[in-house]
């Protein structure tokens with residue numbers, strides 16, 4: 001049983017390249033066929049060229065002292081014409097190959113990128129917070145664009161060289177059977193060297209992915225706009241650059257050491273092969289001098305030997321390259337085989353519209369993978385339809401984590417979350433997320449137009465829809481946008497031409513408009529006004545109920561003055577809810593909330 005499993009997994013490993021060919025085919029069937037046809041023609045035509053050369057030389061030799069030279073030339077002329085045509089076709093195929101390869105490569109690259117994008121979108125948020133995922137993604141991105149088409153090329157080359165080789169072997173067998181053995185023995189050491197160093201490189205690359213990523217990270221920081229201010233003010237540029245070079249140098253030394261050993265081993269293998277082949281050359285020349293072979297035969301065998309050796313070398317190179325590709329394809333499949341833990345239910349239930357009883361957290365606990373502590377402990381919490389609740393608590397107390405669970409970015413480790421009595425895990429993920437409009441404190445800044453920035457909150461509405469402006473009016477973003485040169489058509493951020501940079505508070509107003517646009521039953525705002533000026537913040541919170549219409553709302557904020565209007569306030573501490581009630585109830589309790597509120601209020605007196 002165990003042996004059977006091992007054999008099965010070995011076969012799976014050895015045939016990894018087959019699905020990769022499927023990917024190449026799917027990327028562009030037309031270009032794939034064109035590539036195969038060209039490669040096949042290029043495999044056969046050189047044989048024809050050699051054979052024509054032999055025919056021409058033999059005809060010339062037999063007519064050397066012909067009585068009628070022009071008749072002899074007439075005999076040779078058709079052969080010359082055919083040889084010329086073959087040469088032209090070979091050149092044509094070479095040019096077409098360049099064209100086909102350029103077009104096909106782009107198709108495959110884009111197709112593979114599409115697959116990686118789809119997988120990245122499907123992946124759980126947890127993966128993005130995990131270094132191993134980033135390693136796998138980096139390796140997959142390295143291999144995806146070129147390994148699959150390379151496999152196709154290698155197979156085609158192997159086929160091409162295989163065809164030529166069979167013909168050459170046929171020829172050389174008529175000379176001496178031992179020559180084939182010599183050719184094989186001569187070529188094998190180089191193949192073994194190549195296979196060995198493919199493995200060494202593969203495992204080295206896997207070990208070093210993280211270091212490669214660290215260097216990329218440093219390189220990115222040096223060039224990214226987010227870091228430009230601090231790098232200049234703290235004078236970090238040269239230090240980052242030095243760290244970057246230190247890592248690159250380490251990688252360079254290690255890679256060079258492997259490459260040097262590989263070159264030496266490869267040279268020794270090739271030199272051995274060369275000595276064998278020269279022995280065979282000597283044998284052919286000796287036979288010709290002895291008069292056993294004709295001059296045409298000498299040329300034929302000489303070329304057949306040379307070509308045969310080249311073909312065999314190329315064939316074995318393709319096969320060992322295939323071995324290498326097969327090995328490195330594991331990097332791609334490792335990424336493509338990642339399975340999301342947040343899965344769709346087999347029989348999804350309809351999400352209630354409207355929600356009547358509410359959302360209930362029932363004894364929910366949660367621990368991040370690889371973390372020693374529980375981020376949430378026995379959370380019990382209710383959000384009734386149309387109600388506004390507030391979560392307050394110190395940094396790291398678990399507020400954002402609670403929201404991540406509500407949106408099923410993670411599932412609870414124990415306990416459950418229900419909507420009208422149905423577990424969140426029983427709804428289609430998209431249906432659930434459609435009903436929750438969330439803006440996290442690290443909201444996205446899209447370098448698109450202002451209108452698109454808001455519309456991304458609900459891409460089901462049309463680009464020119466009046467709801468975009470009305471959401472902007474509710475968040476205070478309209479005033480900002482009206483002052484931009486192209487108003488709602490102005491590109492935000494400085495990444496693209498004619499882009500206009502906003503202040504942090506202005507970006508936040510745009511993000512808030514995105515949340516208002518979402519046609520959801522629940523709105524979750526994680527520090528929605530942290531960067532806004534007091535006037536803007538006042539405008540949002542004094543009209544909050546009106547702004548969110550009949551949505552249920554969850555507010556996370558450290559500014560306790562803004563949570564007074566909440567129907568219920570939950571105070572969190574180290575993953576637990578330690579107090580809950582209305583503002584006045586909590587003030588009366590004289591507990592944690594009252595203390596925090598008093599402390600903040602004192603600062604304003």
Ligand SMILES: Nc1ncnc2c1ncn2[C@@H]1O[C@H](COP(=O)(O)OP(=O)(O)OP(=O)(O)O)[C@@H](O)[C@H]1O
Nearest residue numbers: 129368371375393394395396397398399400401402
């Ligand atoms: N992806 C993660 N992996 C592991 N631990 C995490 C992860 N995200 C957060 N944590 C930990 O979980 C705890 C709760 O974090 P959370 O972000 O929910 O806090 P918060 O109350 O929202 O804090 P803040 O007020 O600073 O936004 C913290 O101790 C944090 O270190």
